[in-house]
Amino acid sequence: MAPSAAQRIVIENCAIATVDANDTEYASGYLVVADNTIESVGAGNAPEGLENVVRRIDGTGHLATPGLVNTHHHFYQWITRGLATDHNLFNWLVALYPTWSRIDEPMVSAAARGSLAMMARGGVTTAMDHHYVYPKGSGDLSGAIIRAASETGVRFTLARGSMDRSEKDGGLPPDFAVETLEGALAATEETVKKHHDASFGAMTQVAVAPCSPFSISTELLRQGAELARRLGVRMHTHGSETVEEEKFCHELFGMGPTDYFESTGWLGEDVWMAHCVHMNDSDIAAFARTKTGVAHCPSSNARLAAGIARVPDMLAAGVPVGLGVDGTASNESGELHTELRNALLINRLGAHREAALNARQALRLGTHGGAQVLGRATEIGSLEPGKLADLVLWNLDTLAHSSIADPVTALVFGAAAPVTLSLVNGRPVVEHGRLLHIDEDALARTTRAEARRLARIAAEG
């Protein structure tokens, strides 16, 4: 298609936080989207004489930002929310594994659509799912998750997870909940070959993602890293989440989690890790040196009493940090825009107090930081010409926000702002707070029915 034939969407009269390298903002500006990319952004009105403008949007009272990027989630947990609500991580996992090991394809499909819908409605334009429970005979779970993301209309990374260290090998999951080493590696390779798209602007990518040190063998970590690097895809896992995990690593491997990951090939610029709460100075230095990314999940860390990740220290050291919802069995809201606020507030309870994070840094974590840890910072995460048109128009002309002095402060410190419009790849996904490709009421009924079916099957044992 010749450039002149591009279809354009023009957004004007809104505040804009570009989240570019200089944190450029416009009190009143414009954005021009041409097909799936951002053509121009600036102060004042859009240039005159643009051709093929199919839509012109008056953004008065709104703030435009890059779309939010979620870097850690477990979609299947959407149908096991509200359980084990007063537990730490290990007790919570042991309580839930027997139920999780009974999931099947219709359950996972409904849970994925519920998780995705909730995030998309709140301004997420790039989602990820770390899925690591693959019971025998449960169907094509990875395919169901990828189809759900495609139906919702968001950009997506499937982190194909796995577990092969069960109770009999000193791990936490029950024996019936895990795969074999060979089976997990073969299925992961097949998923990458079938679904991963390495091209610029890809809507679907796949990462290699063994679950956590206490549910995977050392061999799965080692061979998983080799597989990912042979296939040229990213690597993801959980790390340094709780004091119990740290103790587990010292007892089994004779070293802390970060040293263990380094010894198995799991630090590097192609790796991002969820949580990273219990990190000492040398752990943070190792992440910074290797450019290993972090998915910071403040609400889940609070829900499971895991602790406060040292995000200000990580940022000062140069560690790439994004935000994660984490699975909704440990963060029932399932929203990412509220994580901007929670990241800011929770980090102010740590050592740096009021200097820990500001509103702009929180917005950066949820956008550009997420794009960095997913390896997509040249494509998404800021509003700049040539980047993909993944953006959100937040309505701040509401009772909750209209008297807050500054739009970025209103977005981060204020109540969750409604999404008037979100675009993914230049295509509308949310309009006036409603999802365009999903029937929310029907989905609410489906997810409730699947949650009840799972509870019934789990109760039968």
Ligand SMILES: [Zn+2]
């Ligand atoms: Zn997780």
